[in-house]
Amino acid sequence: MRVPETYSLLVLARIGNMFNAFISYAWRDNEPFPGNDEGWVSIFVDGLRVLLNRELPSAFPQGSIWRDDEQLRGSDHISDTIRDRLHQSWLFVPILSRSWLNSTWCQDELDIFIGLHGPKSGRIFPIWMEPVEGLSELFGKMSKYKFWYEDKNKQSRIRWFPYPNHTDHEYGHILQDLARDMGARLQLLAEEEESLIFPDGQHCVLINGGDNDWELMQAVARHLDEEYGIGYALPPRQDASLNETEMERDLCDKLSVCNNVLFVYDKGPERQVQQHITETLRIIRRSEYPPPLNITLCLPHGRQFGFKPSHMRVFQCSGPRLEDCARQLAQVLA
Known part of the structure; x- marks a missing residue:
């Protein structure tokens, strides 16, 4: 069960x-x-x-x-x-x-x-x-x-x-x-x-990261969808002319239909990725019935990251492409 x-x-x-x-x-x-x-x-x-x-x-x-x-x-x-x-x-x-x-x-x-x-x-x-x-x-x-x-x-x-x-x-x-x-x-x-x-064990992953990793986020989303049949949601670009309240509403709406969150970090900036993680945790915890969603951070092998909540998974990709985190996540969700 x-x-x-x-x-x-x-x-x-x-x-x-x-x-x-x-x-x-x-x-x-x-x-x-x-x-x-x-x-x-x-x-x-x-x-x-x-x-x-x-x-x-x-x-x-x-x-x-x-x-x-x-x-x-x-x-x-x-x-x-x-x-x-x-x-x-x-x-x-x-x-x-x-x-x-x-x-x-x-x-x-x-x-x-x-x-x-x-x-x-x-x-x-x-x-x-x-x-x-x-x-x-x-x-x-x-x-x-x-x-x-x-x-x-x-x-x-x-x-x-x-x-x-x-x-x-x-x-x-x-x-x-x-x-x-x-x-x-x-x-x-x-x-x-x-x-x-989520019929037949399907999943939907919210993918987020820093402004400098937008193309990486899109690549990971394509891999999840095309190679593993896993649904995804991406946040709006920072230049999408949304105010802070609208950005938060968008995040809340997407969290409501996702059962996994994946943060990718390569070019960052790191502080912005940490802010995204903090904001996601804050929204979850202030929810009336908060579940700890499956949260994962993906970063290059050997890269340090200065923030790790106790329940967050960390994938360190040793392959030539950071999109490899899509494969690692798919294996965990299988």
């Missing part, structure tokens, strides 16, 4: 703008029992949020689970806010109960989510709060996380209801299983998003 450090900025931005899960539940199932501050659904979501955070890389927003706790449902139809949250959620978690099954709003939430992703998307994680007839018609063979059991008298009992029972360790085990399965699915969805941007 792809480690989070290699997600592109574009995918990380999408992850950051989405909720990990939408909780669909009936209000009656979250009424606090006398003496309790929270209802069953609230306690369940609090626990799931903590466990899911442990399963996800830091690239995912922590605690990003949405549920309607302000009664946003309209009297006759789903509100625009709930509809928007369904569009913005990766996963759908229905709290299945008799009240849920009898709720028009809950059914509408399910219909909207299935309409967005289909019935077999693997994005729905049903929570079986209590025994309910008719679930097979709605959810087929989907895994249902069963939070009820039968006691010795064959009576159904909801775990942690009416009061949280911290001696009931099975509740925590089921919740852990749910969080692990959801975490795995979320990371797979991020993988799928990445593959849409």
Whole structure:
């Protein structure tokens, strides 16, 4: 599975703008029992949020689970806010109960989510709060996380209801299983998003350097494209009549669709190349969801360079042409 450090900025931005899960539940199932501050659904979501955070890389927003706790449902139809949250959620978690099954709003939430992703998307994680007839018609063979059991008298009992029972360790085990399965699915969805941007393991490299190495940058770009099928982006020339803000905007836009950055240094000037590296790192780090992109510096064999961030690769080309760094980078990305 792809480690989070290699997600592109574009995918990380999408992850950051989405909720990990939408909780669909009936209000009656979250009424606090006398003496309790929270209802069953609230306690369940609090626990799931903590466990899911442990399963996800830091690239995912922590605690990003949405549920309607302000009664946003309209009297006759789903509100625009709930509809928007369904569009913005990766996963759908229905709290299945008799009240849920009898709720028009809950059914509408399910219909909207299935309409967005289909019935077999693997994005729905049903929570079986209590025994309910008719679930097979709605959810087929989907895994249902069963939070009820039968006691010795064959009576159904909801775990942690009416009061949280911290001696009931099975509740925590089921919740852990749910969080692990959801975490795995979320990371797979991020993988799928990445593959849409870089299909079949393809890459896009932002190539930058000093003013005196513009022709070298173009030559490296041609080699990457023609010989190795690797996409590239070049910055505008310094004489392109762009102001500082426009230059920075151009760099941000190109970083958002690249998963590698290559700096070339031959004639430099060195200080300008260092400034480009610093500016790139600054943009990445101030991003709301910053990934350390794969950053590489290419320079002639034996040449000294006075700046090296800890995670930056350095290629020293021993061949007659500095364009050889295209071959070295292609080998690393293969």
